[in-house]
Amino acid sequence: MVLRESENSFANQIMEIKGMESITERHVQNGRVQIAIMMVIASATILMGLFAMGVGSSEQLDKLLTLEIILGISEANSLQSDIIWQLRFPRILMAITCGVALATAGALMQGCLGNPLVSPLTLGVASGASLGAALAIVFGLHVTDFLAPLLNYGPLERLDFASIGIVVNAFIFSLIVVAIIIQLGRMRSISAESYILVGIAITFICGAIVSTIQYFASDAEISQLTHWSFGSLSRPDLSQTIWIAAVIISLMPIAIVFAWDLNSMALGGDDFAISTGVDPQITRVGILVLSAGMTSIVIAFTGLIGFVGLAAPHMTRLVIGNDYRKLLPCSAVTGAFLVLLADTIGRTIFAPIIIPVGVMLSVIGGPFFMYLLLANRGMSH
Numbered sequence: 001m002v003l004r005e006s007e008n009s010f011a012n013q014i015m016e017i018k019g020m021e022s023i024t025e026r027h028v029q030n031g032r033v034q035i036a037i038m039m040v041i042a043s044a045t046i047l048m049g050l051f052a053m054g055v056g057s058s059e060q061l062d063k064l065l066t067l068e069i070i071l072g073i074s075e076a077n078s079l080q081s082d083i084i085w086q087l088r089f090p091r092i093l094m095a096i097t098c099g100v101a102l103a104t105a106g107a108l109m110q111g112c113l114g115n116p117l118v119s120p121l122t123l124g125v126a127s128g129a130s131l132g133a134a135l136a137i138v139f140g141l142h143v144t145d146f147l148a149p150l151l152n153y154g155p156l157e158r159l160d161f162a163s164i165g166i167v168v169n170a171f172i173f174s175l176i177v178v179a180i181i182i183q184l185g186r187m188r189s190i191s192a193e194s195y196i197l198v199g200i201a202i203t204f205i206c207g208a209i210v211s212t213i214q215y216f217a218s219d220a221e222i223s224q225l226t227h228w229s230f231g232s233l234s235r236p237d238l239s240q241t242i243w244i245a246a247v248i249i250s251l252m253p254i255a256i257v258f259a260w261d262l263n264s265m266a267l268g269g270d271d272f273a274i275s276t277g278v279d280p281q282i283t284r285v286g287i288l289v290l291s292a293g294m295t296s297i298v299i300a301f302t303g304l305i306g307f308v309g310l311a312a313p314h315m316t317r318l319v320i321g322n323d324y325r326k327l328l329p330c331s332a333v334t335g336a337f338l339v340l341l342a343d344t345i346g347r348t349i350f351a352p353i354i355i356p357v358g359v360m361l362s363v364i365g366g367p368f369f370m371y372l373l374l375a376n377r378g379m380s381h
Helices: 002-053 063-070 078-113 125-138 144-151 154-158 162-188 192-215 219-230 238-257 259-275 280-302 308-320 324-348 357-380
Strands: none
Touching (some): 002 078, 002 308, 063 078, 078 238, 078 259, 125 162, 125 192, 308 324
């Protein structure tokens, strides 16, 4: 009898070990599949970038010749070199940078606030940028007017503050709005809902102020403000684009560090996160500041570019899952592909007329996003 019980216990242990090995094998296999998916999206983004380099209205540069020049097979004249490296390359690099920044910021915000409908633009960052741009365009109120006397020395003497007045206004006001949201959220409570509700309220307030400013604006000023709100990747030049890309790349490791804290908060809420040594309030504030910084740097130069910060994390989550260690980098790659795809289609569909990338993202991404959600829901049933 004792021998039989011992044999049964040993058999159960063997079954448990085999079950654990099976789970481990499935986890490793899923990890390989997820890495393969990310590599496919990254490769598609690179190929899309090479294709976009050959898209344009110049008769001297077709797609094949552009590819040969990029690969060093053919030599470009001065005009061709300027078109490729001063006009097309900054736009493509800005599209990739914009997608990475907005998608990463969206995934971070959705994770720390526990709401899949949150994005950098719905939480007040865009409304603050719009308010800053409206004040600069309509009333000529530039933050740089106050900064220029303080920074007018050394290498900064050659900086044309007037030319970047709208950019600086949009950047500063978006950060101010996020600071207000964080402070008011702290005053009310430490819950995630507080930040969301305050962000929605601030968004409506800033929108009302911008509408009032437009009422006093001239037709030319309204046109300029409307054009800014469409979003455009052609505004930053090559040096500005490289600087923006370098800043976003330097912030990405900080975003990845938050992945472990986000996993703890996603698994069991704030109570579970606290039990694992994570402070939810400090984590939320840190993520909101980081996300606001990444978003503000981009939209200050490009104008409003929506949808990608909301949709890219969702699309990635349907394939990758909720592990933020993989979700954050995959969302960044997906966002880069979405923005680059939308901009390429916008440049070619009605060429030589260029459709703003913000408009194309909504037109293309909206129906595709709905299809993914409905398809995933059908699979779950």
